[in-house]
Amino acid sequence: MPTAEEPAKERSGRSTIQLAPMSVPKASDVLADELRERILSGEFVEGTPLPPERELVVQTNMSRTTVREALRILEVQGLVRIKAGRAGGAFVQRPGEESMARSVGLLIRGRQIRLKALLETREGLEPFSAKLAARNRTEEDLAVLEAANQRIKDAPDLASFLQANIDWHVGVAQAGHNELMTGLMMALSPAIYEATENEQFIDDEVMETTFKAHQSINRAIRDGDGPAAMRRMDRHVHVYAEELLKVEVRTDITLPD
Amino acid sequence: MPTAEEPAKERSGRSTIQLAPMSVPKASDVLADELRERILSGEFVEGTPLPPERELVVQTNMSRTTVREALRILEVQGLVRIKAGRAGGAFVQRPGEESMARSVGLLIRGRQIRLKALLETREGLEPFSAKLAARNRTEEDLAVLEAANQRIKDAPDLASFLQANIDWHVGVAQAGHNELMTGLMMALSPAIYEATENEQFIDDEVMETTFKAHQSINRAIRDGDGPAAMRRMDRHVHVYAEELLKVEVRTDITLPD
DNA sequence: TATGGTCTATTGGTCAGACCTAATGTACTC
């Protein structure tokens, strides 16, 4: 057992001086950090172009390679949008839901998140989302919700149905006027779409049931009845998840390969 | 009013043919997409190194600049970890919660998400998270939760308290064994930490209340009592949010500048 | 007068090659 003076056996030298591991940041990261900070702090207004690459080169004394890598980092993070050509450049952008949706998507694919986990998360979020919607919805929000649900009723094929379904659920989140919640829903939606696309449990009955459930939730939201909206959404999402998982299990059994 | 043949006034030509805007992908994006797909499909096992940059150059007939930009994209997305030096290279990595947490953080900062929205979102997620924890927790999970709560009780200063608080909340999510939920909690936590850090509403009484609330939730989780865990967590998070927002309002009034 | 062609300047995209720096393996020395 190592003594107090010799906590780590691996230390080979005579000295007992210890230093924390130090990070040696890369030049491009330094530049990216600097620019990111300025963008997020609001110093650069959305839409304004950053200086051209060659201008940044002379300003920073870095090479163009480095400058470009920094810009590329910011682009991937959704903080700038880069356009080529004259009057092009790196235009400041506020990070949007898309970039978050992308990274949620990466997590889901990369970690092989189970459909169950995805649906559970939705079960957590959406009832509350409905409650907020009942509290904060405007007339426009209601119009969007009803239009989306109408598209669900009229959907000619599975893809239209799923898209309209997503629109409605995202619409509920938007009616809640909570940007973070909206962002999360927008991030989860594509993943749910993809996961649902290959399940064939959606028949006319399911579509009809979905339409009716949405309709009753729409009513509660219109009436500003938070508890009812929450309860109905909870039930709707839960039932939907159960049905979906039932089919998934069956599929696994039918096609064990 | 535009007729059916002239839906958009801005179209100047005689033809009514419409084309969608087309994307011209950059070479580095193409490479990045290719590699990303292979990583996510599991073709490259986690931890294996990609070929060295100069090797990729000869394999792809691209320049090193392009190859490096592609690798940088993947690095930002958390799909590879790049190490310098001999035996270095780009090592395949499964995307983790960190990258998602980063992009959630960017959204929060960039969109200036209000503390209220942040806390509301937590109010939606955490009760469900507690419910899952009650259902799926292991003995190790329980030990983590109790240790974290003990650290809350013993916290000598605000920073320790907040950190232990985060640990406990993330611990609940982990006890639920839902990777997505865990990731979201890990993403929201730092933001809540920062938002709370500057509010001075946390005194000994709040800390004591928090400790007791956690304790009772811990019990429900241990007992596998989902509804109770959910209810208590809902109450805890709600009260905490109310208190915090109360202080925030007062702060705004006190310091209108 | 409207449509299309041409030119040019600007700016990002790509390339080739060189050199620097970090990390590691290995042989050598004491």
Place this chain on the structure above:
DNA sequence: GAGTACATTAGGTCTGACCAATAGACCATA
């Protein structure tokens, strides 16, 4: 056997050149 020196391999940065896309001005022609 511990420590050192060196070679090797890989990423990091720099330079300078050229390609490609785009906007705007100007011109040509039906």
